[in-house]
Amino acid sequence: MTVVLTANALALDGGTLRVNPRGGWMAFEVISVGDNPVNDGFDWAMPETFDGIGAWLVDPDTLRLQINHETSDATISEVNLNVTNLRVAIQNVIASNTTGGVGFVESARQAYDRWSNNGGATWVDTSNNSNTSFSRFCSGQSYAAHTFGTDRGFVDDVYITGEETSGGRLFALDLAQHDFYQLSGAVGGAGGGVAGLPFDAYENAALLDTGETAHVALLLSPDGGTQRMKLFIGEKGKDAAGNPSGDFLARNGLAYGSYYYLNDALPSSGTSSDGTFDDTASGALSSSKLEDVDTSPSQPQQMVLGDQDSGLFTFDFTLDFSGGGFHAASSGFSITKIQNHVGGSLERFGDADNVEWTDATVLAGLSYDHGLIFVNEDNSNGEIWMMEPSGAGLLKIGDTAGISEAAESTGIFDISAMIGYRPGSVLLTNNQGSASSLTVLINPDATPVPEPSTLLLVSGGLAILILRRADRA
Numbered sequence: 001m002t003v004v005l006t007a008n009a010l011a012l013d014g015g016t017l018r019v020n021p022r023g024g025w026m027a028f029e030v031i032s033v034g035d036n037p038v039n040d041g042f043d044w045a046m047p048e049t050f051d052g053i054g055a056w057l058v059d060p061d062t063l064r065l066q067i068n069h070e071t072s073d074a075t076i077s078e079v080n081l082n083v084t085n086l087r088v089a090i091q092n093v094i095a096s097n098t099t100g101g102v103g104f105v106e107s108a109r110q111a112y113d114r115w116s117n118n119g120g121a122t123w124v125d126t127s128n129n130s131n132t133s134f135s136r137f138c139s140g141q142s143y144a145a146h147t148f149g150t151d152r153g154f155v156d157d158v159y160i161t162g163e164e165t166s167g168g169r170l171f172a173l174d175l176a177q178h179d180f181y182q183l184s185g186a187v188g189g190a191g192g193g194v195a196g197l198p199f200d201a202y203e204n205a206a207l208l209d210t211g212e213t214a215h216v217a218l219l220l221s222p223d224g225g226t227q228r229m230k231l232f233i234g235e236k237g238k239d240a241a242g243n244p245s246g247d248f249l250a251r252n253g254l255a256y257g258s259y260y261y262l263n264d265a266l267p268s269s270g271t272s273s274d275g276t277f278d279d280t281a282s283g284a285l286s287s288s289k290l291e292d293v294d295t296s297p298s299q300p301q302q303m304v305l306g307d308q309d310s311g312l313f314t315f316d317f318t319l320d321f322s323g324g325g326f327h328a329a330s331s332g333f334s335i336t337k338i339q340n341h342v343g344g345s346l347e348r349f350g351d352a353d354n355v356e357w358t359d360a361t362v363l364a365g366l367s368y369d370h371g372l373i374f375v376n377e378d379n380s381n382g383e384i385w386m387m388e389p390s391g392a393g394l395l396k397i398g399d400t401a402g403i404s405e406a407a408e409s410t411g412i413f414d415i416s417a418m419i420g421y422r423p424g425s426v427l428l429t430n431n432q433g434s435a436s437s438l439t440v441l442i443n444p445d446a447t448p449v450p451e452p453s454t455l456l457l458v459s460g461g462l463a464i465l466i467l468r469r470a471d472r473a
Contacts, residue, residue: 011035011437014089014099018406018431019382024444025397026093030428031079031105032437040107044128046077050430050438052204052354053411054142054159056175057083057418065428066111066159066173067438068137068411075129076137076161076173076180078111079438083419090419090426090442111159112173112180119186119240119249120179138164138223139204139292139354139411142175148300151213154252155236160218162202166225170202174248183254188240190233192326193258193279197232201225205232206293209300212321216253219303219315221293228284231277232259233326260328261285266310267337275315275333291352291378296371296389297359297423304373304389306352312339312375314389338373338391346381346401349394353378356412357389361423364445372424374412382409384429384441398441400431407433422447 010016011029021027031037036045047069054066063086065079085104092100114123115132126132140161147153159173162184169184189195201224208217218232234253239245242256249255261284264275278284289308296302301317316334320327343350354376361368370389374397377383382400387393400406411430416423425446431437 010435012037013103013105014101017439018403018433018435018437019384019398019400019409019429019439019441020403021398021441023386023395023397026097026442026444027398028089028093028099028440030081030438030440031108032435035108037105037108040109042107042109044077044109046108047071047075048434048436049432050436051138051410051432052140052161053413053428053430053438054140055413055415055418055428056142056144056157056159062106063415063418064175065438066140066142066175067430068140068161070136070138070164070432072135073129074134074137074163075132076111076140077108079108080106082106087419090440090446093442094446111178113178115180115182117182117186119255120181120247134163135168136164137161138202141204141206141294143207147207148209152209152211153207153216156248156252158252160205160207162200162205164201164203164223166201167199168201168225169199170197170205170220172249172252172254177248179248181249181254186240187234187254188238188242188256190235190242190256190258193233193260193328195258197257198226198230198259203290204292206295206303208295208303208317208319210319210321211301214324215321215326217319219293220259221290221305223289223291226281227286227288227290228281229262229286229290230259231262233257262333264333264335266307266313267335269337269340271334271336273334275335277328277331279328292354294355294357296357298369298371304355304357306355306375307341308351308353308378309341311337311341312349312352312355312373312391313337338389339387339394343379346383346399347396349375349385351377351379353408354410354412356414356427358414358423359417361425363422363424363443363447368424374414374427376409376412376429378408378410380407382407382431384409384412386424398429400433403431403433405433405435406431417449420448422449
């Protein structure tokens with residue numbers, strides 16, 4: 001069918017820019033609220049209030065994005081981009097600060113066709129939010145199949161997101177099948193911790209490497225709600241009753257498990273190295289504004305946390321799965337503060353919200369063996385920052401200051417390696433104002449990588465994942 005663009009289309013294929021690039025970075029727009037691509041077979045005008053972003057390389061030609069909408073009647077959009085045309089647009093902007101009019105958005109639709117609140121026992125078909133009741137999808141994260149190596153992490157391509165509201169639910173989206181599963185209240189209860197997977201005001205969940213293939217470990221970060229960070233341990237190959245199963249949730253460790261509280265406190269400076277896991281809330285790590293979390297691709301037992309009230313932190317986990325099970329007593333973690341919350345001006349770091357930790361990279365001849373960290377700020381100026389994982393080299397790369405109808409920046413995500421660039425070269429970020437939109441940010445040192453036959457030599461583990469994805473397509 002023919003779908004006509006709405007009159008307020010602002011950003012489709014490089015329209016009105018809603019983010020100010022800084023520090024030599026460049027930018028162009030992808031899609032905004034109200035945009036409804038023509039002739040894509042879907043009647044889907046982009047809803048408002050963009051937030052979390054995920055991305056999945058469906059095949060060498062198609063990059064599929066997931067975009068959360070943090071509204072009271074929430075949904076998730078799927079936006080498909082043509083990789084070749086997107087690369088042309090990026091190179092055009094680098095050369096002349098214009099996309100050159102190339103079209104790269106292929107389609108937009110709801111990201112799921114049906115959803116289940118009971119592990120897939122029953123389903124509700126849905127093509128829009130008229131027959132669903134989801135609320136405030138906040139940040140989100142897409143994970144590649146065999147995330148950390150063969151059978152380690154998830155074994156399917158999965159998008160994880162949650163409702164940022166009291167008693168909210170965590171969800172998993174099967175990216176290949178367009179099936180959406182409620183996890184909170186549906187996961188069966190294993191022993192060894194608190195049974196199941198809880199309801200909470202979810203900001204996001206970070207997948208950690210367990211170092212083995214029988215479990216998954218998800219760090220749960222609630223913005224509000226219980227205000228307590230938790231670690232979910234899921235047992236792969238078991239259904240909600242603990243019986244052997246090979247369905248989507250079971251094979252990804254999302255049907256049967258338990259969770260533990262993180263016992264420690266965010267340090268005011270330096271490193272706290274005595275974190276433990278417990279099945280009681282007494283002494284649990286707590287903060288009123290725990291925000292986004294993201295795992296280091298090069299060291300996937302580390303993750304970064306943005307705390308809107310106190311700063312930016314990295315965690316380093318030791319998870320003991322010896323003998324085939326999780327041993328909380330011999331596991332632990334440390335926390336290091338890498339940025340203080342300062343705020344108060346456009347040149348001061350503060351109000352940390354969405355975070356992204358990239359894979360190891362080389363840019364402008366400099367090696368970043370542990371990658372780079374990017375941070376969105378949750379305030380009306382929407383600052384966007386880049387730094388090394390130690391906190392060194394802090395640089396503002398963008399903001400939304402002075403842009404009419406713009407507000408906080410949010411949902412930052414590195415797509416570089418998926419489209420043939422070195423990590424940290426090309427990122428996506430959202431503006432959450434009334435003219436909500438999705439922006440491409442381009443590093444002034446953006447560097448394409450060689451052809452896939454030599455990609456393994458330059459991009460580490462993430463490149464291996466991309467080749468594996470392409471082989472499966």
